[in-house]
Structure formats: structure tokens, C-alpha cells
Amino acid sequence: MTINAIAIDDEPLALDVISAFAAQREELNLIRTFTNVHKALSFLGENNVDLIFLDINMPGMSGLQLKEQLSPEMLVIFTTAYSEFAVEAFRLSALDYLLKPFESDRFNSAIDKVLEFKNYMNSRTAEANPKYIFVRAEYSVVKIALADILYVESRDNYVKIYLESAAPVLVRMAIKNFERQLPEHDFLRIHRSYIVSLPKVKAIRNMLVLLAGELELPVGRHYKDVLKRISL
Structure with missing residues (x-):
């Protein structure tokens, strides 16, 4: 190279x-x-x-x-x-x-x-099923395993990546741009402010998605149709 x-x-x-x-x-x-x-x-x-x-x-x-x-x-x-x-x-x-x-x-x-x-x-x-991503954060380039991501939250011009086994990572990027880096079969946008890891979804209750660790995230009214993609 x-x-x-x-x-x-x-x-x-x-x-x-x-x-x-x-x-x-x-x-x-x-x-x-x-x-x-x-x-x-x-x-x-x-x-x-x-x-x-x-x-x-x-x-x-x-x-x-x-x-x-x-x-x-x-x-x-x-x-x-x-x-x-x-x-x-x-x-x-x-x-x-x-x-x-x-x-x-x-x-x-x-x-x-x-x-x-x-x-x-x-x-x-080249890879159909990537195992990790790199993000620019915390004064360096950080390697994050996709399997470790619970969900992603939008915060103005930043996204906060919540992980199972480490502290959250804050990245300067719009959530729509970050969404493009994630494999569609494993991640789902359920709200203008949230992307969830589908393997981490434990249940759906009304307009809430329940994740591992008793986390609850709301489903946006414009995103309710995407719940059909979640199979439990």
C-alpha cells in the first residue's frame, strides 16, 4: 500500500x-x-x-x-x-x-x-461481515468490536457508543454517517437518536426496545415499521 x-x-x-x-x-x-x-x-x-x-x-x-x-x-x-x-x-x-x-x-x-x-x-x-470498526476518538484512533456495541446515541454533532465491556466512546460524527459504517443485519435505527445492536435486543414492549442490562430505548414514531426486522 x-x-x-x-x-x-x-x-x-x-x-x-x-x-x-x-x-x-x-x-x-x-x-x-x-x-x-x-x-x-x-x-x-x-x-x-x-x-x-x-x-x-x-x-x-x-x-x-x-x-x-x-x-x-x-x-x-x-x-x-x-x-x-x-x-x-x-x-x-x-x-x-x-x-x-x-x-x-x-x-x-x-x-x-x-x-x-x-x-x-x-x-x-472487501469484507461482507466486518468484526470491528475504527473511530477517531479520545485523541487517537480507537478499535471497537461490533459484538461489544449495545447501542449508539446521537448527541448533536457527536455519537456516543455504549459498550458491554468498556466505557462509552464519544465520536464527532453525525449519527446518519455512523450508521453507514454498521452492518445492516446486526444494527437497526429505531429513533432519530438511537441505533441498537439487534443481537442485544431482549424484548419489545409497546414502543420500547429492551436491551441487555435492563436498558430501555424508545422507538420513534417514524421508525415503528422497522420493528418488523427484530426477531426474538
Whole structure:
């Protein structure tokens, strides 16, 4: 697998460091480096790129502002000397956050994470029955077993994933987009705010779905017909 990448930083020395580390990874193809954000945007409009190494504190447009303009599918690793931007970076679904000056080991760890994420996305395309999903949460990429999910709750621009054997995971994503990642035969949207795991459904009572652990979730009035898909 080849990862096509660019790097954007207003400091040429920082770009030299990224270029040197990238040259040591044969899976990583660093196509171009940019000190100008707007030239980088023009390049992105005409070329296919998988990954961006992106500085945060730049003149004209910050890396955080640029990230908000990119497609959600674009993978971003922020590179910055300022640790205080970490929370905002991961709120914007960054795949990783390299704090300058970083060494080759930390750089390679970030690239390994990119490769794992890309392999997972490719396997989802080919696999009819995926066993797990990856989500960007808690300042990292989190692997979640589908069999461990009880239900999913929508919270504005986030979803909260409730698990049987671990604490809930909060992910910045609309519930309709998260629903697309779940296999239809195992998960069901029963409400504008809820998706349930069908193997975890224990009973249906009136307009309530009862899950393992005595949990009760309401069925939305526009979703009552979907209850036909639940076989107990």
C-alpha cells in the first residue's frame, strides 16, 4: 500500500525534517511540500492525496482552519510546537498530533497508525461481515468490536457508543454517517437518536426496545415499521 502525502508548514526546516523521515518509509510517497497554504489548497483541488502533514500556527490561515475546509475522508496529522492545540485538533478528527521537535520513532508510529486505518477501510470495502470498526476518538484512533456495541446515541454533532465491556466512546460524527459504517443485519435505527445492536435486543414492549442490562430505548414514531426486522 502506498500513502500519497503532502506537507504544509511555513518553516522550511520543519518540512526538511518531514521529508527526511518520509524518505525512510517506502509506503509513504511525499509528493510535495508547501510553505504557502493557498498553493497547497490549489494542489489539493487537482491531485489525489491520502494524507496531509499540517502545521497549525501559520500566517494567513491556520492548520485548524484549513482542516475544517477539507473533506472528512482526508487524513491529517498535525505537526506543531504548541501542545495547547491538541484538544481542538482531535475535535477535528485528526489522525495524530506530532509535537515538535519529534523524533523518527514518533513519526513512524504515526505512519503505522495511518497504514492500520487505511488497511481497515480497505478491508471494510472487501469484507461482507466486518468484526470491528475504527473511530477517531479520545485523541487517537480507537478499535471497537461490533459484538461489544449495545447501542449508539446521537448527541448533536457527536455519537456516543455504549459498550458491554468498556466505557462509552464519544465520536464527532453525525449519527446518519455512523450508521453507514454498521452492518445492516446486526444494527437497526429505531429513533432519530438511537441505533441498537439487534443481537442485544431482549424484548419489545409497546414502543420500547429492551436491551441487555435492563436498558430501555424508545422507538420513534417514524421508525415503528422497522420493528418488523427484530426477531426474538
